[in-house]
Amino acid sequence: MKYALIGMVLLCMTRLAPAQASNLWHYSTEDGLPGATVYRLAQSKEGYIWIATDYGLSRFDGHRFTNYDSELGLP
Secondary structure, eight states: OHHHHHHHHHHHHHHOOOOOOOOOOOGGGGTOOOOEHHHHEOTTTSSOOOETTTEEEEEEESOOEEEOOGTTTOO
16 A cells, blocks of 8 residues: 555656656768768767767767768778
8 A cells, every 4th residue: 555655656746747858869871970880979078979880980060970981091
C-alpha cells in the first residue's frame, strides 16, 4: 500500500512537470558529412565539432562541413 501511494505521487509529479524541449539535429551525407558511419566526435577550444567518419575527417562550424580526406593528405 505504501509503495502504491509513492508510485501515485511520482506519477502525478511527472504529469505536472513541464517537459523540456530538446534541440536535436540529424546530419547525413546529404548535408555534407563525408561518411555515414561516425567513429569519434570532439569539440575544439574554438567551438568546432570534429567528426571522424569512415570516409574522412570533417569540421563542423554550426552551419557547414569542411571535409578532409585522402586527397588532402590524410591516410
